[in-house]
Amino acid sequence: MGQSEPLKTLLAKASPARSGDFLAEIAAESQEERVKAQRRLADTTLQDILDEPLIDPDEDEVSALIYAQHDGDAFAAISNWSVGEFREWLLSENATTDAISDLKWALTPEMVAAVSKIMRNQDLIAVARKRPVVSKFRTTVGLPGHLSVRIQPNHPTDDPKGVAASIVDGLQFGCGDAVIGINPATDSPAAMRRLLELIEELRLRLECPVQSCVLAHVTTAIDCMKRGAPVDLVFQSIAGSQKANSSFGINLAMLKEAREAALSLDRGTVGNNVMYFETGQGAALSADAHHGIDQQTMEARAYAVAREYEPLLVNTVVGFIGPEYLYDGKEIIRAGLEDHFCGKLLGVPMGVDVCYTNHAEADQDDMDNLLTLLGVAGVNFIMGVPGSDDIMLNYQSTSYHDAAYIREVLNLKAAPEFEDWMRRVGLFDETGHLLPQSHEDSARLLGKADLEAA
The missing domain is CATH 1.10.220.70 (lyase)
Incomplete structure (x- = not known):
């Protein structure tokens, strides 16, 4: 040089x-x-x-x-x-x-x-x-030939019935095997615990092999674990410099403490990957913490942080930060493929939120293209948002229908443990594909979920 x-x-x-x-x-x-x-x-x-x-x-x-x-x-x-x-x-x-x-x-x-x-x-x-990365908690995520989906049942007021209805809707489409992950409207131990208990009750009632996560700050999760809340995965947004992470109110010692606390709960059944991280190109620059380094390299540096803590899931929220950082569909598509590639080479269980904000020069056709390309590339998981429109975070992502599409056209399966459950409740056929809608099976699942009790 x-x-x-x-x-x-x-x-x-x-x-x-x-x-x-x-x-x-x-x-x-x-x-x-x-x-x-x-x-x-x-x-x-x-x-x-x-x-x-x-x-x-x-x-x-x-x-x-x-x-x-x-x-x-x-x-x-x-x-x-x-x-x-x-x-x-x-x-x-x-x-x-x-x-x-x-x-x-x-x-x-x-x-x-x-x-x-x-x-x-x-x-x-x-x-x-060529580089699958497999992680495990209650389901096995990232196996070749499989694609998992996060159910993202966000609600602007954290209404229990609204959240529960979105979860059951997603389950009927075969989503949720990556995680049922809620972005809370309020980041507090009380709000986090209410949402965790809601998912826990639903999971146990349905006897469904899924893991839950409320995407509150890592310190909120630590507080909840100390109080006995049913924490499966600990979430945190991370970035590629100490200054950027400080803007999130975290350091590496906090992440280590949180992981050790989650491991001590021993809630996983098939594995003990207990962390869920989210990243995104432009995060460091938006905090003036990029040190003159380009945003894609800074993003890759965040994956060094992620892999240190053996996460179940790492999600690049590729178009979420806005057109100031990725202007249009072409830039978002390129960034999503870069992030997935870099994460996989570094041994990170990489998923992608195929998404854009409403003021970006992008549309759902661009997201269809990126979703299909990532499916071919072997992405571990994507998002499942009701109608693809997150009414709490106000951005466009992929829907439960989109997940069904990509699994069908590329012959991708859900996580094995989740696939077995979907067959038992009559929603998957013997080959692991979504059955045509059955009023009887849907009614049975809704009855067992007991949404009125939410």
Whole structure:
């Protein structure tokens, strides 16, 4: 790396165009400048990248974590590869699932971000598909040939009947095997506990193998666990720098404390992955905590934080932050494929909220395209939002119907434990596909759910 061009400058100039990098005034000013930067990046070695921290590890605990995680012995065999040679290997037959998986701790976020910048969309899909990441709690998420769905039954007032109705609606479409995850209208221990108990009662009544999560702040979850609330998964938004995480009111020690508390509850049945993280390109920039680094590389750094705590789910909320960071459907699609690729290479159980805000230059056709591409790429899970319209967070995502579509056209299955339950209650056929709507089976499920008791 030449003295005149810091690594973070090269990475930013080589990034495919997006509004956030222009907002930060670090993007290439023309496609010609971008392509020239990509050629220089392709000739940069992985050792060069390792040797130049983007943020001083003595001043940033995320950087310190990245270097503490790094496996020098596993890295030795690839250290002299250029980024271009790394790309060619990833696309070759030699890069098998096991071979890519073996590099999990040899690779840093900056390395996988770098190689993603010189890859076409089809390259990102082809490589990510070769790298499944499996996690477990009450269901097994991420198996090849499977796609799980988070039920997102948000309500603007956390109305119990409204939330419960959305959950049962989602279950009838075969959704919920990733998690039943509620963004609470109010972040407080009392509100979190009410929602957790609602899901717990419904889960036990239906004898359904699902896990729950109320997406309150990690400190709220810790408080609830101390008070005996039925916490399955602990949620937290995370980012790629210490300063950005501080803007969320967290540090790495808090995440460790929360994970240890959740593990001590021993609520999982098939596994003990107890954390749920959400990320998104632009999060660090929006907090003025990007340190002059492009938003896609900063996003990849968040995955180093995530993998440290062996999560069940990591979700990039790709279009949620707004057009200031990803302007239109093309930028959102590219970012979703990048995030999924980078997460999988780093060993993260990656899902994507295929979404956009109403003031972005995007529409549901763009989301259909991204959803289908991610299904081919082997994404672990997507969102299931009633009607695709989140009436509490005011953005557009994927619906229960969209989940049924992508499973059908790509022959993808639900998590095995959940699939067995869906067959027992008469909603899946023997091959694991959604049966035509049956009034009798729906009535039976609704009766057992007893929504009036919610």
